[in-house]
Amino acid sequence: MTAVSRPRPAAVPYVREVVREVVPVPAREPSDAEVARRFCAGDEQALAEAYERWAGQVHGLAVRAFGPGPDAEDVTQQTFVAAWTGRAGYSAAAGPLPAWLVGICRHKIADTWAKMARQRRSAEAAAADVRSRPDPTDTARVDDAVADRVLLLGELDRIGQPQRRIIELAFFADLTHTQIAARTGIPLGTVKSHIRRTLERLRDRLEVDGAALHP
Amino acid sequence: MPHSTPEQLALAALGEPLPDADAAHLAGCAQCSAEVAALRRPVDLLAVPELAGTATEVTPPPQVWTAIAAATGVSAAPPSSGAEVVPLRPRRSRTRWLTLAAAVLVGGVVGGAAVALTRDDDTGGAVVATAALDPLPAEDASGRAEVRDADGTRSLQVDLDAPSLPDGYYEVWLLQPDAIRMVPVGVVHRGDTVLPLPDGLDLGAYPVVDVSVEPMDGDPTHSGVSVARGSLQR
Numbered sequence: 015m016t017a018v019s020r021p022r023p024a025a026v027p028y029v030r031e032v033v034r035e036v037v038p039v040p041a042r043e044p045s046d047a048e049v050a051r052r053f054c055a056g057d058e059q060a061l062a063e064a065y066e067r068w069a070g071q072v073h074g075l076a077v078r079a080f081g082p083g084p085d086a087e088d089v090t091q092q093t094f095v096a097a098w099t100g101r102a103g104y105s106a107a108a109g110p111l112p113a114w115l116v117g118i119c120r121h122k123i124a125d126t127w128a129k130m131a132r133q134r135r136s137a138e139a140a141a142a143d144v145r146s147r148p149d150p151t152d153t154a155r156v157d158d159a160v161a162d163r164v165l166l167l168g169e170l171d172r173i174g175q176p177q178r179r180i181i182e183l184a185f186f187a188d189l190t191h192t193q194i195a196a197r198t199g200i201p202l203g204t205v206k207s208h209i210r211r212t213l214e215r216l217r218d219r220l221e222v223d224g225a226a227l228h229p
Numbered sequence: 230m231p232h233s234t235p236e237q238l239a240l241a242a243l244g245e246p247l248p249d250a251d252a253a254h255l256a257g258c259a260q261c262s263a264e265v266a267a268l269r270r271p272v273d274l275l276a277v278p279e280l281a282g283t284a285t286e287v288t289p290p291p292q293v294w295t296a297i298a299a300a301t302g303v304s305a306a307p308p309s310s311g312a313e314v315v316p317l318r319p320r321r322s323r324t325r326w327l328t329l330a331a332a333v334l335v336g337g338v339v340g341g342a343a344v345a346l347t348r349d350d351d352t353g354g355a356v357v358a359t360a361a362l363d364p365l366p367a368e369d370a371s372g373r374a375e376v377r378d379a380d381g382t383r384s385l386q387v388d389l390d391a392p393s394l395p396d397g398y399y400e401v402w403l404l405q406p407d408a409i410r411m412v413p414v415g416v417v418h419r420g421d422t423v424l425p426l427p428d429g430l431d432l433g434a435y436p437v438v439d440v441s442v443e444p445m446d447g448d449p450t451h452s453g454v455s456v457a458r459g460s461l462q463r
């Protein structure tokens with residue numbers, strides 16, 4: 015196969031050296047809270063500003079899950095589109111807007127895993143050579159974990175604050191309960207009991223609706 | 230020792246070290262171990278590196294915003310493109326530098342497909358974006374540019390008011406806000422010129438209409454001498 019290398023048509027790098035003078039921004043940037051408030055109010059510029067500030071964080075998660083490329087880009091795109099269309103569901107009391115965006119991004123990552131698992135199953139079903147298929151029990155186990163993640167992320171959404179923030183710090187920031195208490199200012203005993211109740215709730219959800227086989 | 234408290238078992242499920250007495254009890258108690266194992270299942274499913282909140286930030290490529298703008302119908306642009314003054318360096322020695330405000334001025338810049346149709350007429354499709362072309366410092370060219378869409382085929386109509394050139398010609402470009410990358414659109418005359426736009430060109434990524442003076446030197450690249458500019462607005 016012959017690879018033809020063509021210059022990118024849109025790039026005309028005729029300027030070898032560019033001197034940049036950054037002019038001071040005349041107006042103070044709006045605060046994150048102000049961007050969040052206008053985002054909720056449906057201000058289109060606030061969507062652009064939210065993207066400007068937090069797309070790197072969201073896309074970083076997506077790239078770590080899928081590597082750079084179309085899958086990660088789809089996740090980032092879906093995250094912002096879902097946030098915009100679902101902005102009525104955001105409450106500043108529940109935490110900063112970027113944390114909410116990251117939560118949506120986790121959903122989109124898990125959804126993409128689930129989609130990939132479905133596609134893999136279809137591909138396997140279509141495979142002519144039965145012997146070439148992966149061990150079906152392995153495949154089932156992976157698919158179950160994928161489905162259970164979607165289930166649990168949905169359950170997390172239903173958990174109120176501060177319980178949700180506490181468990182997210184434990185799961186996603188890898189903080190100990192002592193560190194969570196220090197970070198949030200919530201008493202240690204309260205942190206511990208919230209962690210326990212939340213883990214029990216998630217365990218119960220898995221036992222009732224989980225896809226994995228129970229021992 | 231009695232069974233460990235549910236709180237201690239939950240912390241064990243998270244992988245936190247337990248006090249010695251609890252650890253010793255847990256090692257020998259089937260009931261507490263089973264509880265830890267059950268509580269660990271959600272931990273194992275969710276506390277995975279792929280979902281952790283501490284990833285390195287990665288700037289998405291421009292088409293991600295274009296797709297978001299298209300899906301939401303939002304025509305604003307991320308503000309990063311603003312407030313920068315970028316002098317274009319001529320590609321060869323010239324008598325002057327043009328300090329050019331490529332700044333995308335405050336206000337909505339057109340984002341790709343997410344453009345509201347503002348009006349339609351019989352001269353080549355609906356106007357989907359316009360730019361007032363303002364003279365650059367020490368120049369006296371000005372005008373107006375309109376992007377029109379006729380059944381998915383876009384064109385750029387430029388109405389240019391500028392001095393006639395004894396030698397050389399005017400050319401119009403679409404620039405990225407950094408004024409480094411650009412797409413040549415074509416030669417424009419004084420008065421009205423209509424030029425086709427490349428299919429698939431993302432106007433959100435190339436929102437600045439630039440008119441340059443080009444010498445008859447056979448060099449197809451931008452001369453570095455711009456006379457008028459403006460940002461496309463819906």
Ligand SMILES: [Zn+2]
Binds near residue numbers: 231232254255258
């Ligand atoms: Zn026990």
